Amino acid sequence: MSDKKGKPVPLANEGLPPGERGLFCDAPPREYAPAAKIVEDFWNWARSQSLWILGFGTGCGAIELRPLMTSRYDMYRFGIQPRPTPRQSSVFVIGGYASVKTLKRIVRSYEQMMGPKFVVALGSCTINGGMYWDSYNTIKRIDQYIPVDVYIAGCMPRPEALLAGFQELKRIIRAGKAEGQNLYARDFERYKANQKRVIKDWNMPDYNW
């Protein structure tokens, strides 16, 4: 995705009418190298202790996310809290099946998050299509379209399962293995091709900064 001098080649943004291309940034995603080991470890710890989630609640799984805020489950004590804008969130929780229509929004939201960013696929539908596996307009596997860090299976998983999943995510982050952002940048063409194969009315830039 870069020319010989290492300068990124602008994205074609062919989904946009020519007149609108100037409204969107056309820079491709980049991979970001981690900092020095000790610094990165510290940062990863901080990242794991401050999980700000962007809930994508179009499926039934979203209903299981809410109880986490309640006194009974109290996710705050783990440094987890909801955040209303992708810009400030680090964890993208996809709460249930994604249809062709919502996939577009998922991609856009994911791309708008600042790295490092983590994705939690919640429930069977996001993992393998679940009960909608033969539906004409749902996505079977979300990880074909964006990199997923943690899968929480179940139909639906209980809040306890969610908490377990977040703990797992924390572990992965601290281990420095949650590099979904770089993965996405590296395999950007594949992901994009997958996305575009499903989304027919593509009217976004190729990468949503």
Add this chain to the structure above:
Amino acid sequence: MMRRVLVFLAVAGLAAALLPLALGTGVPEAPGALATAYLEDAPGDFGAANVVTAIVVSYRGFDTLGEVAVLFAATAGVGALLTRKRLGIGDAEPADKPAATEILVTATGLLTGLLVMFGVYIFLHGHLTPGGGFQGGVVIATALLLGLLARPESKLSHGILSAVESLSGAAYVGMGLAGAFLAWGFLDPRVLPLGRIGSLVSAGSIPVIYSLIGLKVGAELSGILDALKGDRE
């Protein structure tokens, strides 16, 4: 109704305003100083037996000149207003003008000359007897009126009338200037010898002026009458 009340009030108000004049001045007993001066000096100053004429033509001759001008302006105005074109009458003669009666036609034939002569008499004797240029001119115009009544289709020669009017007017002004240059002031009739009081040829240029006025007024009134007939070009 409101209007009538207002009209009544207006007229009543005017009457009230007139009242002190009617009451406060009463019937005069004797002429004032100015009138006395006129009565005593006029014959001597201008040799005119008719003091009124002396005042009209000389002392207040400027008024009279103005008065001629008024009549002149009115004639011009009437003439300008009442042209065929403006009245919307085409070239065609109005078809059914009632013919004059035999009596009128005959009397006109008899009277015209007499009237003109009478008019001339009046203005020529303006400095001696009651009357003068205006009165004479009016009498002359009456003759023309008779003619117009008798022969409605007849046309006055507008050109001649106008020329008479212009020339006599100019001559009047000329007499005024003559007074200024040859005598003691504008419109001073003493450019000619004053003559003996009471004779026809007396009072300086007063008879001349009155004659000019007579001609002019005659022409002007005729012109007005003609114009009111409504078939002026």
Add this chain to the structure above:
Amino acid sequence: METGILVRVGYALVSLFVITNYGLLLIGSMARISAKVQGRVGQPVWQPYIDIVKSTAKRNSIGHGVMFYLGPVFRLAGGVGTYMFIPAVYGSVLFRNFSDSGDLLLVMYFIFFGQLGMALGASEGGHPYSAIGVSRGLAQMTAFEVPFALSVIAVAIQYRTLDITAIVAAQQGGFWNWTVATNPLAVAAALIAFLGMSMHNPFSIVIAPQEIPIGPPTEYQSNLLGMLQTNRAIFNGAKLVLYMNLYFGGATDVVTMVVKTFLIYFINVFVGQAFPRFRVDQSIRFFLGVPTLIGIASVIIAAI
């Protein structure tokens, strides 16, 4: 003056360090107290630190333009500057800050410095929600400033000065010399205004997370967000110190300051937990109603 400028800068940095940490801890502990009220365990007290570190450690960021970047700088400078113009601890050289730059009026107006810059930065983000948030925030601000101004005027009348140090000095000598005792109405008006100023419930419409996600900072992320979070701590601290100085007798040492400001803030949070949210027009009318009357009453009392 007598102190060298470098020393003063050094003192100021120390003072700033203290207030930053204090502010962060204050936020953390308040969040924890809120959690207790709701029957939760709540986040760790040091969670604000972690959040800031995390934000700063973001690997990439986006920017909409120069003003977008400068917004948080203005904001943080506004917070720090406000604090710098307030003498934090009465009689302390260390915590005198740069309060000789100006009196109470300077502080009151410098508060706008950060808000204005932030508003501009948020605007350049181009997000309509930012502008909506700003419009709500400014609108609300004009309203809560009225009781606050009245209360400040009452204080100025009472102590015949606008010099904060002098105001604190006048309140020394026990509780009954504090403004809260001598002119409680002024304090009441000011505390109500404080609710609006710190955008706690019921006056949190500006950042209404559900309808206009988080308001002005919608587009802010990573380091820029970290600066905003830092500012929140410092700015909160500064305002609390100001309130303490004006109404609660100031502080002669850091401990007193901590206790007093904690209590002031606690009142705030306590109210916030108990009320739902006002719409903007409602909150404007609220502030211009009873609190303003209280403020006028306080001025009258002070003037008599």
Add this chain to the structure above:
Amino acid sequence: MVNPLWLFALSLGAAFLLPLVDRLGRRIALALVHGVTAAWLAAGIFWLSILLSGGEAMDFGTAGFMAPLAIVLRVGLAEAAGVTAVALTGLLAASSLTRSLRDAPLGGSMALLMVLMGLSGIVLTRDLFNLFVFLEISAIGTYGFLGFDDRKPALRAAFKYMIAGGLASSLYLIGVIYVYRLADTLNLDIAASGTALSGPAGTAAVFFLLAALLVELKPFPANGWAVDAYETAHPGVSAILSGASATALLLALWKILPLLGPAHLSLVAASGLATFAAGNLVGARQDRPLRMLGYSSVAQVGLVAAVAALARLSGLGDGGSDFAAMVAGGLLLNHLLAKTGLFLLAGAVEDDRARGPLSPLALAAAGILSAALVGLPPFPGFWAKWRLVRALADSGRWWILALVLGGSLLEAFYVFRWLGARTKGEAGEAPVRLGIRGAGPVLAALLLVAAGTLGGIRGPVPDLLLWAPWAAAAVLFLLDGIPGRLKGILSAAAAAAFGAAVWGRLDGLGQFFAVMLLGGGALFSIAALRKGGARRGLYPLLSAATLALGAILAARTPLEFFFAWETMTAASWLLVLRGRDGRKPALSYIVFGLGGAFLLMAGLAAGGWDGGTAAAGWPGLLVLAGLLVKAGALGVHVWLPGSYAESDDESSGFLSAALSKAPVFALFALALSLGAALPGGPWTSRVLGWLGLATALGGALYAVYQEDIKRTLAYSSLGQIGYILLAFAAMDQAGWTTSLYLALNHFLYKSMLFLAVAGVIQRTGTRNMYEMGGLIKKMPVSFLSVLMAIIALSGVPPLSGFGGKWLLYSTLIGKGWYLEAAVAFFASGVAFLYLYRLIHSIFLGQPKPSQSEVREAPAALVLPQLLLMAVLMAVSVFPRLMLDPILALVGDRFPTTLAFEGSRLRSALGYWDGTLTMVVTGGVFALCLAWMLANLHNPQSVRQFNIVFAAERPLRPETTHYAWRFFEPYRKALGFLTRERAERFWDAFGTGAASVGGALRRLYTGNGQTYALHVVLYVAVLYLLLGVL
């Protein structure tokens, strides 16, 4: 001296011979007519020259006799002037009449000759009956003249005219004969010298004379017949009727004044004033220009008659005849030329086929004529009105004064309304050119300018420096053809040169304001270079307004001040009018401007300004009120937003940044002239303070809801002026310092704002903020300028604006104005709203695709902004740069509470160290900036649509930019405060006046008989009043 009788002989001879001459050709006849008029004119001028150089008046008898036997004509100064005026009008009207006379029957030409001769006769004669004859000559001439070109409406009007004329002449005759009967003479002088007319009968006789003349002068309500004639007749005829005829009749009235007793004179005065008031009221409702001019005409004549009567009645002014001659004569000359010119001009342009704007020359003529009519300087009416007002004030006739000024204001309203409409014309129509028909109006205009200028320079304002605005306007207008940029440089140079010329004359206060006023003028002249092209009219007006501001500073007497003030008002009004949609705002600008000016005039004229104490009472309050109107205090601010918004962008800046300081200067001058006190005592201070505060709050609140960028700034100016007033009202050292500091600051940042906004408007082509957005990347310098300006304006430290706030609150709290302080705090909070909105909607948010090609503003705008930014920065870092001179200016008039200790300013309550604040802020800012930059990881610059948008992509920038009705919730909460009460009040006021006018004009039913009824009723009522008096 030439005997006038020659001229009568010439006129009459020519008239009598005209039919014969006409046979040679109409052109020759017309040449004769005009030649006779020219002879009259020559004689008149000749007489004037003799009499003015010390010749004695002469009587000329007729028929070799003098009075009482014969009719006597007199040539005195008034008569000579009258004859000149009549002949001049005749010649002026010739330009418009000649063509029609050529096509009409000869009667028209004769009528013209007769009318002019008759009028001259009226002027010259000393004989009452002769006067009647000449009245009739002119009347008959007029009757004929009205219908000469056969326009149907004029024929109808002529008949009505004749009915009234017949009534009047009958009344006159009755009067004359009884005067003769009682006084035994027809000569005026003899009649006046006796006592025979003093009894009841004499009074009644004179009353009839007088009533007839009054009716001829078209008094209210007995003037419908005249107005109908004015409207319908050939414009040349109307011009002669309104100009020459009125002049002659007024002279006739003036002649019989010696016959009149006090009761008569009171009647004349009352009737004249009523006519003046009613004529203008009805005129204000009139939308047919010629009829409107007709009403104006009767009104003016009424005023002149009233002045003449008042002067005689009880020695109004300094000594009777001289005063009457100067005032009545001045007013009459003004009316004569202006009305003649306007009738000719309006007749030429008010043609249904020509709805376009006027060509430049015609426009200049129309402007001069209208301005003269309204009594703006430097025309004769101005000087006359000043003396009149002075005399009225001196003699304590406040009601008459109010009536005169109120009527004048109404007149200004409708005359300028017409002028505005004609200036603009209807869109897409070709300009109206006058051709030969323009000769009359242009000549009239030139004569007015000459008369007024001579009268002024040789009279009350000999100081040529004060005439510089007019000279500059004239020169630049003559150079209007050269490239605009050259004129701009000339204009700026003129401001600089004028500044250099007056600098030495000014005291400290004057110099302080000169920097703003003249500097502002130069600045915006430079800014005007942003556009090429001729930009006709802009530079002459800008230069005139600038220099007029300078002249205000340099004026030394009340009259000089007022002269400069009105000059400034007029020039700035035209600047507003020049704006694209400037018609309506310009109208309200000039109406309020003149309203304020008239209050000022009344106050200044009332005297006591040379050290007396009288000025501390009502006169001072009147001046104060006038200044407040001009400053735009809340309630009388309605003229301000529109005119700032609709004028050219540089003009708006000039008006707001520079010109708005003129009333501020005048306020200080007023207070200083009273020994640093306000007129009317301490309550004035309190009321003024609250008024200023209301203005500040109102201005800010209004500004919040505007969509139009310039309206926002206009209201913002309003608010800022409010603060200046508030601080001024405090009347102590801190207050005045604050006021001056705010004024200078306002000049700085409002200049920056208007300059920046001018660039934005020029580049985007719109004034609606919501149609802009995201311009920061296209116009960074303008953005920076606006940013600094709004920081300064809102008073946020560390820029200099905070100094103003600090001073203000220190003043208010120190003064004990606590509630004021709180409200001021609120108002300054509200200011944030509109300021944020301004910068957000224009420069931030979503850029519009249609504005993708926008560039930075032209250098002519950017460079001044950079300069101003540097100045703003400098005074922010070193406040003493500004405050030291101001503190020196305020001096030790008041107890000192403000003092500098080094860079720290101390007040009674607190302290402020601008330099330290700036250093601390700068340091902290640098620290934060460094932190931000150090931790910025892999920043990616994104585009406008790269925003989170509920996981959608925005559809269009226009719908994504939040700008339209930005503060809607605020409107919901506090919008009720900004319902436009003042507008509604003035609208209602206007509607009220209009409905009075509307009711009055129902009198003019168009029925000739009703008019006659009015005449008779008028006479009856007058008689009744005579009885009462």
Add this chain to the structure above:
Amino acid sequence: MSILEFVSRINPVAASGAVLVLVGVWGVLARPNLFKIAIATSVLETGVNLVILSTGYIRGRTAPILDSAADASTAAARMTDPVPQALVLTAIVIGLAVTALQLSYAVRLRAAGGGSSIESYGDEKW
């Protein structure tokens, strides 16, 4: 004053003139016909002329014309005041001119098709 005295002070010529004036004014104000208005004006003027004459008339005196019966030396004692007579002459002529012109206008207006009533010529108003 008694009725008798009142009556005796009234100048009968002036009184009749005044009556004519009032009649003329009434006619002008109340008769809508154009021609009648012109005639009423004429009546008014006639009344005025009578009033003028009345001021010069002295009971028992002769016209101011010198003849054998009265020469210049006795004129002042035997003649009436000539001035009003001179004035009235001018007034009459002027009245005539006005009447003529007024009638022409009436003719002109009627010819233009507006009828003879003045009420139909009120288009110019307000």
